[in-house]
Amino acid sequence: MKTLLVPIDHTAAAEHTLAYANKLAVRWPAEVVLLYCHASSAPAPAAAAELAEQEQRLRSLVERLRYQQLARQDGRRIQYRYRLLPGCLHDQVQAEAQRCAADLVVMGLEHIDCGRQAPPGNHAAAIAGLVSCPVLVVPPGRRSLPSRLVFSADFSTLPPSLLPRLSALEGAFPGPLDLVQFYSPTERDRRRPLKQALSQAAAQLTWPAPTTHLLEDDAPLEGISEYCARTQAQLLIIAPADQAQLLRYFDSCYTTTRAYHTQIPVLVLRAVERQPAVACCERCAERLEQAKPAAVLPNYHAIRWA
Template identity: 25%
Template sequence: MEPIVCGTDFTESSINAAFYANELAHWLDAKLVLFHATKSAGFPMLVPEQNGGDNGQEMSPGTEEIRMKLLDDLLHSLQNKDWAKSIPYEKRLQKASLTDMAQALVQEVRAGLLVLGNEGAQNLQEVLYYTTAANVIRASPCPILIVPPKVTFQPLHKIVFAIDLGDKPLLDTEFLTTLASLFKAEIIFLYVLPNLVEEGLESLKSSFVAETKSLLYKNVSFHIEFNPRIEEGISQYCRRKRANLLVMVSQLNDYTHHLIDEFYHQDQSFHTYLPILLLPDHRKLD
């Protein structure tokens, strides 16, 4: 398994994300690379930006040693557990912005996953547009896992993938199916329609089911939910199914634009209690 890269700014949320990444790395038998971008220090990873820029402060004299000690202490805490099998660790501290360091590090170590904490962002619009990590999310060549505050790791049994049926073919789902295979989880492809329209539904479902047959992973299902508010439909379905993970596409299309608009008006969306795996849409990056 490719390395897992996790950013921390030593806030409670980012430390929680590091512990989540640590658990996942042991399950995947993957190297964990913990990094701290000094220009983002003191600013939570997913806290809305100030003045429209990448929140950052230059290191003051002596601060680098303090931050390195914090990084060492966090790494020691991650290692100080009774694991059946050890994994390799690496730490990085660099005078750079979160965006620049994350992008460079992901490419350098050929990461299979980037993990970030979510603190302060009230809706998905802030996460994808107006946080210090927004540029990383939109440009990352690898999947990104956003971990809400106080959400602890648990084995994945139900994975809900919110999809847009008009956007085909399926994405590169290799990492997703690797996760699902590890836990023998069910992947539920969910499409939320704002109106109850019977005409064409069976054809739509049959077409998608035929497409999923190309997946190497077979424990998949497809569900159409009807709700005038797409976000609410996804949230209610995830709660009803007791989902452990929500999957979405990081690149924006008409469907995700509509979804993000709804998130903007929701105070307690599912991103506050459910980890979100954002898959890069390589079809739109090529």
């Protein structure tokens, strides 16, 4: 059973996030797990009463949106689960994603956590760094499911584990897929290996005949936003190398000026960290110890001291 984990608050933008998740749940199909975290300093009995009240509000919202933008038959097919927890979302989301075996986290570009409003995108970027499954960041506004997708990454350094995980989402996001790789003018001598990496990535994806584009641009973030605007893409897929690169996608200069890539859903793929090797016996432990690179120490005897 495919599972969508949807962190939600009670803002107006949350309705758009849930409406988008509903459409995904019908298309895939998938179960929807609604996660609401309520930070409160009230005593335990009062906090429990607050959570019960919030759950009733969530159920009313679900029943209203279930039939508002979907056919009645589709709305009835969606299965919901409710998880209301005390505390902050960033403290709970990792355990909840593991508990429900989430295939995808769907959350808004703007979200209130611990009673505070973070800059647009920053909170979603923090959540993407906590969970291992892909995170779909949905900006405010009504929108249909994407029919044209763009995947932008450095395919020459892309971890092999990401492509199968992206292929698992092909049923949720069918449509033409463009693979886009940018390189700077100083990297023109790398065009051949970059093009080979693009072709190898396209061959491993389950989308029918994805197209590849190797483009020169010294500002890849502005370049991908312009490319998405030019092709009228409805979904941008990214695989940032680190958290700092992910935060740059949602920088205030882009959200304030309403850059194109902040006006469409962004699917964030996170590389799975490589776990350290564990020895099963003493012989294996010796072999792993020998395989470690030797520390290079300075040769003070070779230095000519003044």
